[in-house]
Amino acid sequence: MTAVTTFPHLRRDFAASLVVFLVALPLCVGVAVASGVPAELGLVTGIVGGIVAGLMPGSSLQVSGPAAGLTVLVFEAVRQFGLAALGVIVLAAGLLQLLMGALKLGRWFRAISVSVVEGMLAGIGLVIIAGQLYAAAGLKAPASGVDKIVGLPDAIVRAVGSTEAMASLGVGAATIAVMVLWKRMPQPVRAVPGALAAVLLATLASLAFALPVAKVEVQGLLGAIQPPGADAFGQLAQPAIFGTIVAFALIASAESLFSAAAVDRLHDGPRTEYDKELMAQGAGNTVCGLLGALPMTAVIVRSSANVQAGAKTKASRVLHGVWLLLFAALLPSVLGLIPLPALAGILVYAGWKLIPFRQVVLLWKAYRGEALILVVTALAIVAVNMFEGVLIGLALSVVKTAWQASHVKLEVVDKGAGPVQAYLSGNATFLRLPKILDTLEALPQNRPVELDLSGLHHVDHACRTALENWADRHSAADTERVRIKAP
Numbered sequence: 001m002t003a004v005t006t007f008p009h010l011r012r013d014f015a016a017s018l019v020v021f022l023v024a025l026p027l028c029v030g031v032a033v034a035s036g037v038p039a040e041l042g043l044v045t046g047i048v049g050g051i052v053a054g055l056m057p058g059s060s061l062q063v064s065g066p067a068a069g070l071t072v073l074v075f076e077a078v079r080q081f082g083l084a085a086l087g088v089i090v091l092a093a094g095l096l097q098l099l100m101g102a103l104k105l106g107r108w109f110r111a112i113s114v115s116v117v118e119g120m121l122a123g124i125g126l127v128i129i130a131g132q133l134y135a136a137a138g139l140k141a142p143a144s145g146v147d148k149i150v151g152l153p154d155a156i157v158r159a160v161g162s163t164e165a166m167a168s169l170g171v172g173a174a175t176i177a178v179m180v181l182w183k184r185m186p187q188p189v190r191a192v193p194g195a196l197a198a199v200l201l202a203t204l205a206s207l208a209f210a211l212p213v214a215k216v217e218v219q220g221l222l223g224a225i226q227p228p229g230a231d232a233f234g235q236l237a238q239p240a241i242f243g244t245i246v247a248f249a250l251i252a253s254a255e256s257l258f259s260a261a262a263v264d265r266l267h268d269g270p271r272t273e274y275d276k277e278l279m280a281q282g283a284g285n286t287v288c289g290l291l292g293a294l295p296m297t298a299v300i301v302r303s304s305a306n307v308q309a310g311a312k313t314k315a316s317r318v319l320h321g322v323w324l325l326l327f328a329a330l331l332p333s334v335l336g337l338i339p340l341p342a343l344a345g346i347l348v349y350a351g352w353k354l355i356p357f358r359q360v361v362l363l364w365k366a367y368r369g370e371a372l373i374l375v376v377t378a379l380a381i382v383a384v385n386m387f388e389g390v391l392i393g394l395a396l397s398v399v400k401t402a403w404q405a406s407h408v409k410l411e412v413v414d415k416g417a418g419p420v421q422a423y424l425s426g427n428a429t430f431l432r433l434p435k436i437l438d439t440l441e442a443l444p445q446n447r448p449v450e451l452d453l454s455g456l457h458h459v460d461h462a463c464r465t466a467l468e469n470w471a472d473r474h475s476a477a478d479t480e481r482v483r484i485k486a487p
Helices: 010-034 039-055 068-081 083-102 106-111 114-136 145-150 152-160 163-184 194-208 230-237 240-264 274-290 300-308 315-330 332-337 340-354 357-366 368-383 386-405 430-441 461-474
Strands: 408-413 420-428 449-459 483-485
Touching: 010 039, 010 068, 010 114, 010 194, 010 300, 010 315, 010 340, 039 274, 039 315, 039 332, 068 083, 068 114, 068 240, 068 340, 068 386, 083 230, 083 240, 083 274, 106 240, 106 274, 114 145, 114 152, 114 163, 114 240, 114 340, 114 357, 114 368, 114 386, 145 152, 145 368, 152 163, 163 194, 163 340, 194 340, 230 240, 240 274, 240 300, 240 386, 300 315, 315 332, 357 368, 368 386, 408 430, 420 430, 420 461, 430 461, 449 461, 461 483
Parallel strands: 420 449, 449 483
Antiparallel strands: 408 420
16 A cells, blocks of 8 residues: 555645745744743744644644744743743643643633634734834833833834844844735745745845844753743742633633634635644643743644645644754754844734734724724733733623623603503613613503513513512502513
8 A cells, every 4th residue: 555545645735734834933933032932942832733733633734833922921921930930831721721621611712702802812913013123123122011112212212323223123124024025926936935035035134244133042952941840830839820821721722713713714624623622732732831832822824824735634734843843953053043133023024913903994884892892902901911901801792792682672652541551672681770660660650551571582580570569669559550561
């Protein structure tokens, strides 16, 4: 039996794996640098995402690795708890994902409001852009999202007065320009991913012109891997770390499963099994945590590249992890040639792509409440932090749903003679009870009243009790008692 008959799609999967590898390589390094960790750790997460998560069932064509969407959270975690604690946080988050998958909670992530998720991505995008603009100029960014944005004018003034900063900004701006214009290049040229082409050109330019720009610091793969020790596990004594663990698990899971839904729309192959995919992500993050690496999620950019390159089975994503491993093992010194502002440019471009400008406009035209939730979630992430910003968005979504669920209409018909007729329709809940009672109590007490509840879909206990009490006491002594038509 030949390899062709055993693996009928091997040629297409092999070609697709090379494309995904070339897309993933600069992104793995860029995400790691933006997260404040050694560049090699981004490659480690990419390797684990390809080989470990790639071999597991769930989604056949989705590709996992370090994601721009988690850079803000990782950076804050490293700043607060230290790099040594990152492995413990990622390990615990992976175990939590495994537990959620075992409890079959994966499908419930599809119930999260899309506006909250898009608001989360928009907020992350804004913080990434603001932070990486400093990195592009070779400057240190402030800690908070608000300070990053407020401090940009002063950073521009400082950059203009520095030759090194202007050279660094030039490399970053050129990197972004290459990525934007790459889509207009001829098809044969576009076979090389735009991000990789931009990094290669920036690297060659910095070497050819001896530009005074910072380069990626290289430790070597084994030197960068730091499994968590006893001191790192001792950080679990801090209550604050558990909020970070939950944030890692929930946000990584939501991003992965929303990505799976998007990837399923791109191909006609087997659909994603959400609970199994959640467990695959959990297994990958558990291994990443044991290696002290970055957290992993499914990444829509790499996944769509995999589908568009013609992949048919999970072999393509596993092979892409193998190519990352070979590169990290055999050519680590190449990373030391990459200019940091080029990686900052890639992240600025990635952050811009996270902001759903078109969706905001469409939502504002059709569902203004959802558009408001999206914008408030994004601004809350910038103003506070990602975890609390998402919680604010979820709370707003719940309040909006409760408000809509309690929508009720009260129509009063008074023909001047005979009984006054009051019609209630919709959902009568305690949230609208004050308005309902205000209207009913204003009805004349010396006239018969008929209260028709047949148009109600739902009446909660508070409303039913209040309406019955109102009916008992409303009518005057010599007037016929209020008649209620039950729903």
